[in-house]
Amino acid sequence: MTQAGPARERLVRAAVEYVAEHGVGERSLRQFATALGTSHRMLIYHFGSKEGLLVEVARAMEQRQRDLLAELDAAATDGFSDVARQFWARLADPAMRPNERLFFELYGRALQGDPGALPLLDGVVDAWVDALAQPLRRAGAAPADARTRARLGVAVARGLLLDLLATGDRAGVDTAMEQFIALYEMAPASASAGSRSVRG
Amino acid sequence: MTQAGPARERLVRAAVEYVAEHGVGERSLRQFATALGTSHRMLIYHFGSKEGLLVEVARAMEQRQRDLLAELDAAATDGFSDVARQFWARLADPAMRPNERLFFELYGRALQGDPGALPLLDGVVDAWVDALAQPLRRAGAAPADARTRARLGVAVARGLLLDLLATGDRAGVDTAMEQFIALYEMAPASASAGSRSVRG
DNA sequence: TCCTACCTGTACCATTTGGTACACACGCTT
DNA sequence: AAGCGTGTGTACCAAATGGTACAGGTAGGA
Numbered sequence: 001m002t003q004a005g006p007a008r009e010r011l012v013r014a015a016v017e018y019v020a021e022h023g024v025g026e027r028s029l030r031q032f033a034t035a036l037g038t039s040h041r042m043l044i045y046h047f048g049s050k051e052g053l054l055v056e057v058a059r060a061m062e063q064r065q066r067d068l069l070a071e072l073d074a075a076a077t078d079g080f081s082d083v084a085r086q087f088w089a090r091l092a093d094p095a096m097r098p099n100e101r102l103f104f105e106l107y108g109r110a111l112q113g114d115p116g117a118l119p120l121l122d123g124v125v126d127a128w129v130d131a132l133a134q135p136l137r138r139a140g141a142a143p144a145d146a147r148t149r150a151r152l153g154v155a156v157a158r159g160l161l162l163d164l165l166a167t168g169d170r171a172g173v174d175t176a177m178e179q180f181i182a183l184y185e186m187a188p189a190s191a192s193a194g195s196r197s198v199r200g
Numbered sequence: 201m202t203q204a205g206p207a208r209e210r211l212v213r214a215a216v217e218y219v220a221e222h223g224v225g226e227r228s229l230r231q232f233a234t235a236l237g238t239s240h241r242m243l244i245y246h247f248g249s250k251e252g253l254l255v256e257v258a259r260a261m262e263q264r265q266r267d268l269l270a271e272l273d274a275a276a277t278d279g280f281s282d283v284a285r286q287f288w289a290r291l292a293d294p295a296m297r298p299n300e301r302l303f304f305e306l307y308g309r310a311l312q313g314d315p316g317a318l319p320l321l322d323g324v325v326d327a328w329v330d331a332l333a334q335p336l337r338r339a340g341a342a343p344a345d346a347r348t349r350a351r352l353g354v355a356v357a358r359g360l361l362l363d364l365l366a367t368g369d370r371a372g373v374d375t376a377m378e379q380f381i382a383l384y385e386m387a388p389a390s391a392s393a394g395s396r397s398v399r400g
Numbered sequence: 401t402c403c404t405a406c407c408t409g410t411a412c413c414a415t416t417t418g419g420t421a422c423a424c425a426c427g428c429t430t
Numbered sequence: 431a432a433g434c435g436t437g438t439g440t441a442c443c444a445a446a447t448g449g450t451a452c453a454g455g456t457a458g459g460a
Contacts, residue, residue, distance in 0.1 A: 005436060023312030026226070029418060042438070044419065101311045108308030111301045111365050112223030125363050152376040155359025162358055163325050163351065165311050176352040183383045205406060229448060242408065244449065 002048040011036060011046055015053060016060045020098045023105055024054065024116075054116030058106055062120060064099065069131050080139040081181050084153070088177050091157060092164060100161050128154045149184070156180050202248040211236060211246055215253060216260045220298045223305055224254065224316075254316030258306050262320060264299065269331050280339040281381050284353070288377050291357060292364060300361050328354045349384070356380050 014036045022035070029050045033040040047053040072090065076083045090096070107124070109117035132150035137143060160173045167173075214236045222235070229250045233240040247253040272290065276283045290296070307324070309317035332350035337343060360373045367373075 003436075007437065023314075025309075025312060025314060028416075030416080039439075040418080041420095041440090045437075050418065101308075104304070105308035105312050107362065107366075108301075108305035109225075112225060112305050114223075114225060121366050125367050148372075148375050148379050151363065151372060152356070152360075152380055155356055155363055155373075155376060156352070157359070158362055159355025159357070159359035160352075162307065163355055166307075166321050167325050172348075172351060173355075175348050176355060179348050180352055183387055186387045187383055203406075207407065228446075230446085239409070240448080241410090241450095245407075250448065 002052055003046050005046075007042075008046045011038065011043070012056050012060055015057050016064075019057050020061075020102045023102060024109070029053075051116045055119050058110075058117050058120040061099070061102060061106065062122070062124070065103070066127065069128065073131060073135065076135060080135055081185055083135060084181050085178075088157065088174075091161060092170060092173065092177075097165060101165060104162065104165070125151070125154060202252055203246050205246075207242075208246045211238065211243070212256050212260055215257050216264075219257050220261075220302045223302060224309070229253075251316045255319050258310075258317050258320040261299070261303060261306065262322070262324070265303070266327065269328065273331060273335065276335060280335055281385055283335060284381050285378075288357065288374075291361060292370060292373065292377075297365060301365060304362065304365070325351070325354060 015032065018032070018035050027035075029043055030040040032050075032053065033043050036043075043050070043053055047056060068090070072083070072087050091100075103120075106117040106120045110119075110121045129147055129150045132153055133143075133146040136146035136149055141149060156177070160177055163176075164170065164173045215232065218232070218235050227235075229243055230240045232250075232253065233243050236243075243250070243253055247256060268290070272283070272287050291300075303320075306317040306320045310319075310321045329347055329350045332353055333343075333346040336346035336349055341349060356377070360377055363376075364370065364373045
């Protein structure tokens with residue numbers, strides 16, 4: 001049904017770029033086709049179905065996320081707080097907003113079971129926790145604590161990005177992020193929680 | 201074009217309930233109609249258009265959020281950390297997940313400009329920051345710091361809910377939330393950051 | 401009784417939807 | 431030359447889409 005080849009690769013790249021900028025919305029196969037400079041016939045040929053196209057776009061999005069992360073992790077030199085600050089500055093950069101809008105749109109659809117977006121959920125948390133926990137352990141955190149802290153960090157970043165995308169208040173979210181980072185700098189070195197349980 | 205009346209109220213309630221459980225997805229006006237026990241003709245009559253229906257659903261969702269918040273705020277007796285724990289326990293409760301799935305689905309659509317979801321963005325951050333900053337000031341925080349801390353708290357809650365909805369790992373997100381709350385308990389009382397800027 | 405507001409069903413509309421059938425062209429091997 | 435994998439255009443399909451026209455029902459007030 002679906003095909004492989006250079007033409008397909010080109011289409012995937014074009015689709016990711018287009019969708020990042022314009023979103024998925026209620027766009028039809030034909031609308032995608034004309035926007036991508038091809039025909040709906042070709043999209044069916046290469047991806048089998050509309051859903052197949054969206055799955056591919058979602059997968060490619062995941063890959064972009066990972067690439068950005070790897071890039072930043074490789075360039076790390078200073079202490080972890082500074083890495084976090086640089087990381088956040090990259091995420092909050094206006095140039096990234098189309099990507100993040102798409103990310104949250106697909107995330108939301110995936111949570112509702114949309115088969116065209118579900119692949120995005122694969123490791124959408126764990127992959128980042130793994131990648132963030134590593135530098136934290138290097139900075140001296142105990143393994144279990146590093147994972148918890150990484151998980152919290154991912155949540156803070158995503159929550160503040162949701163805020164930023166809705167309000168556009170860069171200064172406000174920057175201040176909040178700075179408070180978060182500063183909290184760890186002020187707290188006792190091994191700020192391990194989790195021994196105390198959250199009550200219902 | 202659009203009408204007002206008890207029948208409409210009934211439809212809005214039914215629509216919110218249905219959409220909370222099944223999401224918006226690509227559902228057609230007719231699918232909504234039969235699911236709501238009415239005809240697509242009636243939805244057009246009461247809401248003018250499909251989009252009008254979704255706007256109303258989004259508005260009602262916002263209201264539900266506020267109601268939950270007000271309820272918890274009114275019942276507050278202990279220190280803020282305990283209020284936060286109770287609050288989180290409510291948010292993380294499995295019964296709330298359909299609502300939260302819908303919230304994030306609509307949030308994502310709104311970020312992409314979907315006119316049927318845009319009303320959700322109105323005060324989607326500020327209303328919560330206002331409501332959280334108040335008990336924080338009562339607990340002794342300086343006004344500006346209370347707002348920053350509230351904003352960070354909203355981000356943490358939303359980020360961890362995204363995590364929870366994707367992974368289902370209640371224990372993991374609970375631990376992360378507990379670490380976040382504990383951070384403020386361990387840090388110096390007036391943990392005001394923001395004097396230091398995030399570099400680009 | 402008539403009027404008006406609210407509510408609803410049937411039938412219909414043009415347009416668009418995702419997907420298919422089929423013919424065809426290119427470049428490469430055999 | 432023949433065959434093959436890859437790619438593409440045209441034409442078509444049944445089904446579904448959002449929305450409308452129109453007719454009518456029911457209640458209450460004048």
